[in-house]
Amino acid sequence: MLVDIRSLDPVRVAGLLLAGLIVQKIARVIYTAYFTPLNQVPGPKWARLTDLWLLWQLYSFRKCPTINECFHEYGPIVRIGPNKVALNTEEAIKTIYGIGTKFVKSEWYKTWSLLGFDNVFTIHDPKEHAERRRITAKLMSKSNVVVYLPDINDHIGNFIRLCSRRSGKVINLMPIYRYLALDVVGSTAFGRSFDLMKTGADHPFADDLDACVMAIPPRGYVSKWAWEIIKRFPNEKWQFYLGGEERMCSYSDEVIDEQLAYAKGHDGQLSEKHLKTLVGAYLGYKDPKGRPLSRGVITGEIGTIYFAGTDTTSNSLAFITWEVARSKAIQGKLFGELRERISDPSQVPTLADVETWPYLNAVIKEGLRKYAAAPSHLERVVPPGGATIQGKYLPAGTVVGVQAYSIHRKPEVFPDPEAFIPERWLDETEEMRRHFMPFGLGSRVCMGMHIAYIEMRLALAMLVRNFAVSLPEGHDPRDMECKDFWLVFPAAKKLEVTLTPRNQAECLSP
Ligand code: HEM
Numbered sequence: 001m002l003v004d005i006r007s008l009d010p011v012r013v014a015g016l017l018l019a020g021l022i023v024q025k026i027a028r029v030i031y032t033a034y035f036t037p038l039n040q041v042p043g044p045k046w047a048r049l050t051d052l053w054l055l056w057q058l059y060s061f062r063k064c065p066t067i068n069e070c071f072h073e074y075g076p077i078v079r080i081g082p083n084k085v086a087l088n089t090e091e092a093i094k095t096i097y098g099i100g101t102k103f104v105k106s107e108w109y110k111t112w113s114l115l116g117f118d119n120v121f122t123i124h125d126p127k128e129h130a131e132r133r134r135i136t137a138k139l140m141s142k143s144n145v146v147v148y149l150p151d152i153n154d155h156i157g158n159f160i161r162l163c164s165r166r167s168g169k170v171i172n173l174m175p176i177y178r179y180l181a182l183d184v185v186g187s188t189a190f191g192r193s194f195d196l197m198k199t200g201a202d203h204p205f206a207d208d209l210d211a212c213v214m215a216i217p218p219r220g221y222v223s224k225w226a227w228e229i230i231k232r233f234p235n236e237k238w239q240f241y242l243g244g245e246e247r248m249c250s251y252s253d254e255v256i257d258e259q260l261a262y263a264k265g266h267d268g269q270l271s272e273k274h275l276k277t278l279v280g281a282y283l284g285y286k287d288p289k290g291r292p293l294s295r296g297v298i299t300g301e302i303g304t305i306y307f308a309g310t311d312t313t314s315n316s317l318a319f320i321t322w323e324v325a326r327s328k329a330i331q332g333k334l335f336g337e338l339r340e341r342i343s344d345p346s347q348v349p350t351l352a353d354v355e356t357w358p359y360l361n362a363v364i365k366e367g368l369r370k371y372a373a374a375p376s377h378l379e380r381v382v383p384p385g386g387a388t389i390q391g392k393y394l395p396a397g398t399v400v401g402v403q404a405y406s407i408h409r410k411p412e413v414f415p416d417p418e419a420f421i422p423e424r425w426l427d428e429t430e431e432m433r434r435h436f437m438p439f440g441l442g443s444r445v446c447m448g449m450h451i452a453y454i455e456m457r458l459a460l461a462m463l464v465r466n467f468a469v470s471l472p473e474g475h476d477p478r479d480m481e482c483k484d485f486w487l488v489f490p491a492a493k494k495l496e497v498t499l500t501p502r503n504q505a506e507c508l509s510p
Contacts, residue, residue: 032082037386037393043070043079051081055221061483064375064405071406077390084399086377087389088406090434095389096380096400097441103387105444106379106399111220114307115249117300121308126443132301135285136278136447140188145450146351147276151187153348155180156458158197160346160466165200167499170472173321174495177314177459178206184455185309189302190255191277205251209310211244217486249303255279256298278305305448311487312373313452317459318495319488320367322480323420324460325469325497330422334359335502338465345465345502354457362425364456365436369408370420372438376486377401404437405484467499 033039033048046053057063067086070078076088087096096103104124113122120136123129138144159180163171179196182205186193196203215238219227231242259274260283274280282298293301324331337359342349354360382398394400409417413435414424424432439446446452463469479492 029082037395038079038083038085038398040392041077041079041085041394042074047080047084048082051084051221054081054084055218058217058221058485061485064403064484064488067377067403068406068409077392080377081399083397084379084401085394087400087402088410089390089402092389092400092402093407093434093437093441095387096402097378097444099442101380101442102383103380103400104383106381106401108220108379108399111216112304112307114245114300114303115296117294117297119297119301119304120447121304130443131287133443133447136281139276139278139281140447140450142450145188145454148184148188148451149351149454151193152184152454152458155183155187155193155197156348156462157346158183159459160462162197162200163463163467163499164501167467167501170496170498172494172496174314174318174490174493175202175206177317177321177495178209178310179203180459181310181312181314181317181455182306184313184451185306188451189278189305189309190252191273191280192255205248205306208244208247209307211241212248212307213311213485213487215241215244245303248306249299251306252279252299252302256283256295256302259283278302308446309448309451311489312448313455315487315489316367316371316373316452317456318490319371319480319482320364320456320460321463321469321497322471322490322495323367323370324363324464325471326477327420330363330420331464331469333422334363334464335468338461342461342465345462348458348462351454351458354461357457357461358426359422360457360461362422364453364460365425365428366420366422367456368438369414369436370418371482371488372404372408374440374487375403375405375408375438375484377403378440378444402437404440407435407437410435463499466502468502470498470500472496472498 029049038048044053054063057066060066067078067080070080070086071088076092078086078088080086095101104126105122109122109124110118113119120129120132123132159176162176179194182203183193183195183197194203194205219231222230255277256279259270259279262274263270263283270280270284275284279298279302282293282301286292324334337357341353341357379399379401382394382396382400384396386393386395386398388394389400408414411417413431439449439452475496476492479490479494479496481491482488483491
């Protein structure tokens with residue numbers, strides 16, 4: 001029987017359509033929650049119904065500890081979202097991140113596509129990623145990063161001078177470490193530092209970085225249409241956060257322009273010095289078809305380096321320094337090693353030396369274990385055909401991951417995991433090595449790892465060699481409680497210490 005469409009009440013039709021959509025949505029949620037193979041994977045009941053559970057944990061700044069608690073409650077495989085599973089075993093590490101893995105990064109990473117351009121951190125396709133990574137891989141390799149050493153040594157020297165000027169009173173080391181990291185990134189990425197250690201000046205970069213940290217991660221957790229609404233929220237602070245990405249990327253504009261102008265006057269060739277910088281490597285690159293990268297891609301890549309290389313290193317240093325400051329025994333032992341090896345405390349030691357100093361490296365590794373800067377489960381997607389991990393079948397498209405936070409807290413590998421015990425690394429076992437993943441693993445392992453190690457080793461060595469580091473009276477350890485919002489940070493977002501120059505007498509008795 002045909003119905004005359006004109007006779008229908010449009011309000012009723014709209015209502016019926018809406019009701020149909022809601023029923024379909026609810027049916028889908030119930031089906032995904034209870035009738036897919038993921039039903040076999042235990043986990044919190046809200047997590048199987050909606051991603052809002054995970055979003056809530058993110059905004060409570062305790063996603064990692066919550067997932068860790070889930071491992072204790074449900075075992076080493078836990079459903080943390082309608083389509084998300086977290087794992088906590090060596091088998092999972094090998095399957096997901098091992099050599100030749102077919103598990104590619106999840107859609108969530110696209111949220112870090114700065115200015116809308118894919119970068120080395122966000123590209124999914126393994127071939128495309130390998131091609132992009134190759135552009136700067138040599139410059140950032142262990143054997144090459146020594147070319148940046150003279151600059152890094154200058155920054156460390158200026159860092160110690162800055163600390164000297166502020167010694168004797170309570171200072172907040174967090175922004176100082178952040179600016180040190182920014183100086184180092186400036187030298188490596190641009191061949192030009194921000195000179196923040198030299199001048200001791202503040203830089204708007206800090207606010208822009210904070211803005212990015214607030215605005216970028218959440219957009220990966222909501223649908224595109226929801227984000228379009230959220231980002232229009234007419235709040236001044238929120239709009240400032242949203243603008244952080246563009247402002248941060250714009251810091252590289254001047255250097256890119258300068259290198260382009262040079263090339264224009266030299267038959268399109270960059271100078272030797274330019275080619276040693278990441279900007280130069282990107283500007284000099286041509287793809288297999290002879291096409292250069294666009295300006296937007298290069299700006300986005302350099303923004304990614306700022307982002308990946310600043311707070312990661314500086315917050316790691318902050319947590320490590322705090323642990324050193326609050327334990328007389330650890331600081332005494334570390335100082336003992338440094339006093340023996342750095343005879344002139346005004347001279348930055350050589351890299352070859354610091355790499356081999358056992359206690360210094362044990363302190364740093366313990367810091368990276370307990371306070372891995374990016375400890376979240378590094379999301380990957382189960383490839384076509386599905387995969388069986390921990391005896392559970394996970395269909396293709398399931399988002400899986402292992403979080404360093406939990407792997408670094410396995411008591412059978414790291415006894416008393418919440419304690420800061422550098423000594424455990426003096427006798428490092430093969431098992432500890434396999435369970436140490438602060439820089440990620442496999443083909444997507446951190447590209448800045450060697451730069452970060454140089455910076456952390458030299459900064460910590462010189463700080464403790466030159467000053468006794470103590471916590472101010474009334475310091476509340478809860479200020480340094482580790483919060484996570486993909487990257488970790490101390491609850492109070494500050495690290496207040498007093499630096500007392502070591503005189504000869506103190507040198508003998510720390
Ligand atoms: C203590 C300091 C650092 C830590 C703990 C750290 C941690 C990480 C982790 C866990 C990843 C892997 C993410 C994933 O698989 O999803 C990563 C990737 C990356 N990191 Fe770092 N990072 C640090 C410092 C740096 C520095 C100093 C730079 C640059 C100067 C940098 C540049 C990168 C880049 C470009 C990637 C993407 C690599 C790729 O996907 O191929 N990182 N980092």
